[in-house]
Amino acid sequence: MYNTEKIDVMPPIDKKDTRHDNLRLAAKYASQGPRYTSYPTAPQFSEDFPLDQYTAWQTGAGDHRRAPLSLYVHLPFCKDICYYCACNKTVTRKPGAARHYLDHLLTEIELQSVLVGNNRPITQMHWGGGTPTYLDNAEITELMHGLASHFALLDKGYREYSIEIDPRTVDHATVALLKGVGFNRVSLGIQDFDPLVQKSINRVQPYREVANLVDCIRNHNFRSLSFDLIYGLPHQDTQTTAETLDKVISLAPDRIACYNYAHLPDRFPSQRAIDRLDLPTPEEKLLLHEIIAETLQEAGYLHIGMDHFVLPTDELAIAQQEGRLQRNFQGYSLRMAEDLLGLGASAISQMGDFYLQNERDLQQYYDQLDKQVLPIEKGFKSGREDRLRKHVIMSLISELALDINDCNERFGIDFNASFDRELRILQAMEKDGLLAIGGDSIQVMEKGRPFLRNICMPFDAYLTTASTPPPGAYSATV
Amino acid sequence: MNIDYTERLKPATDDFMTIHLADQGEGPSLRHCTHDYQVSCGNCRLASICLPLALEQDDIQQLDNIIQRSKPLQKNQHLYREGDEFQSVFAVRSGTLKAYKTTDDGREQVTGFYFPGEILGMDGISSNTHASSAKSLETAAVCEIPFTSLEKLSALMPSLQRHFFQLMSREITEDQQLITLLSKNSADERVASLMLSISTRNARRKLSATQFRLPMSRVDIGNYLGLTVETVSRVFSRMQKMDVLKVDNKEIEILDLEDLRGMANLGS
Numbered sequence: 001m002y003n004t005e006k007i008d009v010m011p012p013i014d015k016k017d018t019r020h021d022n023l024r025l026a027a028k029y030a031s032q033g034p035r036y037t038s039y040p041t042a043p044q045f046s047e048d049f050p051l052d053q054y055t056a057w058q059t060g061a062g063d064h065r066r067a068p069l070s071l072y073v074h075l076p077f078c079k080d081i082c083y084y085c086a087c088n089k090t091v092t093r094k095p096g097a098a099r100h101y102l103d104h105l106l107t108e109i110e111l112q113s114v115l116v117g118n119n120r121p122i123t124q125m126h127w128g129g130g131t132p133t134y135l136d137n138a139e140i141t142e143l144m145h146g147l148a149s150h151f152a153l154l155d156k157g158y159r160e161y162s163i164e165i166d167p168r169t170v171d172h173a174t175v176a177l178l179k180g181v182g183f184n185r186v187s188l189g190i191q192d193f194d195p196l197v198q199k200s201i202n203r204v205q206p207y208r209e210v211a212n213l214v215d216c217i218r219n220h221n222f223r224s225l226s227f228d229l230i231y232g233l234p235h236q237d238t239q240t241t242a243e244t245l246d247k248v249i250s251l252a253p254d255r256i257a258c259y260n261y262a263h264l265p266d267r268f269p270s271q272r273a274i275d276r277l278d279l280p281t282p283e284e285k286l287l288l289h290e291i292i293a294e295t296l297q298e299a300g301y302l303h304i305g306m307d308h309f310v311l312p313t314d315e316l317a318i319a320q321q322e323g324r325l326q327r328n329f330q331g332y333s334l335r336m337a338e339d340l341l342g343l344g345a346s347a348i349s350q351m352g353d354f355y356l357q358n359e360r361d362l363q364q365y366y367d368q369l370d371k372q373v374l375p376i377e378k379g380f381k382s383g384r385e386d387r388l389r390k391h392v393i394m395s396l397i398s399e400l401a402l403d404i405n406d407c408n409e410r411f412g413i414d415f416n417a418s419f420d421r422e423l424r425i426l427q428a429m430e431k432d433g434l435l436a437i438g439g440d441s442i443q444v445m446e447k448g449r450p451f452l453r454n455i456c457m458p459f460d461a462y463l464t465t466a467s468t469p470p471p472g473a474y475s476a477t478v
Numbered sequence: 479m480n481i482d483y484t485e486r487l488k489p490a491t492d493d494f495m496t497i498h499l500a501d502q503g504e505g506p507s508l509r510h511c512t513h514d515y516q517v518s519c520g521n522c523r524l525a526s527i528c529l530p531l532a533l534e535q536d537d538i539q540q541l542d543n544i545i546q547r548s549k550p551l552q553k554n555q556h557l558y559r560e561g562d563e564f565q566s567v568f569a570v571r572s573g574t575l576k577a578y579k580t581t582d583d584g585r586e587q588v589t590g591f592y593f594p595g596e597i598l599g600m601d602g603i604s605s606n607t608h609a610s611s612a613k614s615l616e617t618a619a620v621c622e623i624p625f626t627s628l629e630k631l632s633a634l635m636p637s638l639q640r641h642f643f644q645l646m647s648r649e650i651t652e653d654q655q656l657i658t659l660l661s662k663n664s665a666d667e668r669v670a671s672l673m674l675s676i677s678t679r680n681a682r683r684k685l686s687a688t689q690f691r692l693p694m695s696r697v698d699i700g701n702y703l704g705l706t707v708e709t710v711s712r713v714f715s716r717m718q719k720m721d722v723l724k725v726d727n728k729e730i731e732i733l734d735l736e737d738l739r740g741m742a743n744l745g746s
Contacts, residue, residue, distance in 0.1 A: 177650055
């Protein structure tokens, strides 16, 4: 027998070249930068922002009283710590912790529904954490009932109601419940399937169990299943990554989001449990990133940007082609609501020209609500310049293109004159084939998709005035 | 009559507060009940699976105070109809009720059966109107729990509130599991699942898990499971032949619970 497979193992020459070229670019453009889930980004929010103007706008007349609204619900508790995690969370198994939080969250829901109104159709909702499934089934039901009593939740098929699931915390009954209370999308925190990697990050979830859960999720007809993966974790190498990707592809999630692990043990104490020497080197990490992008695209996934890969049949892929994709604190989603209301400790809202962030400290969050006061800690009011730059950045990051004529018309500017400095920076990237600058549009090329942050950063006025971001303020761009 | 259950399930899958509760119990003034028909929650034999479950004696009294007990329902009498304003949830005191929706072309689609100790009517909570109708399959007694009063009381009694949402979550879960069952599973699996469900619910109220009388007709079973009556009968015969069940008209005896579980193939 001829072993023809052996020949195929060698990557074709052009693929090798592509990889080499991509790695060269990755090394060149590697730096730290924001993920642009907002513009300006959260570090610009401050305690002295005009809260009174915000409430006046909320209660004033206008279309925003009826416009669709997206909800984000933050549930900060985890039963165990995952060493890599940099989220706002509290690790506890204390009985009653969830109950205490839920009571306050329900108060916030009541207060917010008075301010924001209960007529706005909730087209999108996302529960994130921490671990939303830290709540037991009765608490999940109670929270959804609380939301349904104070906001206009929808039972339409087009709604996007999603929840993050820690595969270790849910059984089949909970999956059925989540579907029954209205969720139609789930995302699973996979991170990596390698047992040693899982052990080293204190998140052991065997492939078999995950596969079983995925089966159950499929049986319950959720509209979309999304996986989160992390690269740059301890003990990851090309071998483990290839194996993880194999398993991921076999489970065929509709969406895959890859995140870059940033090792910042000074800022995130739990990361001290990770031995620096077990981490892949920066060069290895670039290679892992390249292998992920390569493998997923070979398996038929499209890279929509910011290391988010989706099946071509997924709504996000279709929305991107049709210019209906948006980016906010929930990542990429269909553009169904301009405003986002964040509920829970540390949650961020995006409302009209305002950004608001809730108290991140749990006790502060509780104290404010005990006084029947909205637990807003910080905010930002966007001016005209901010709105313009936000439009440019969000267009590039979501639609992978900017229509310059449309931008001129919208904002009454001469784009090419106003952004002369920025365009000159982009021209250097154009030489590397990342994008194409024309008289009336900027197009991000296939090759430029891994470098969206780099492409957007020149338009970020707060980065250039402060010259460089403080170390560790943002994760690495690639 | 072959029911297109994919069609039927469509509204249900997207219909999110399709909530009915399970379980509750107190004592209404039910004529039909052979025992105590002037029972209060405090001495109702269903108290251990119903709303009073987690309550102290004093609290049970308060719960009892908001409960309205009316005349028993006659066979085929409606408790509420689809589109009725939602005001109360109901606990079955005795007898069995079925919930159903009317399809666009006017057919009846059975969506659930409710046994003593179980709560129904929760499907109205989010929209303020009942999303389905409920009628009794035999003489039945129910306790009516006005929802506003229940909410007020729950605010004062965390354990009542907690238990209430526990019941609600179980109801939602079971509802959803049924929808999935109907969309994925074979006729054998569906019938076996229903028999198991009735068995479990009987056991919950300390009745025999292996010997019971089906309160519903073959037509209702077929309608509920998305199967023709002939198919339901065929499955019963098959189960008899395999010595899993003994079927005598409406009398069921489960001969091999393990085999029945295997047939239901519910996964883990």
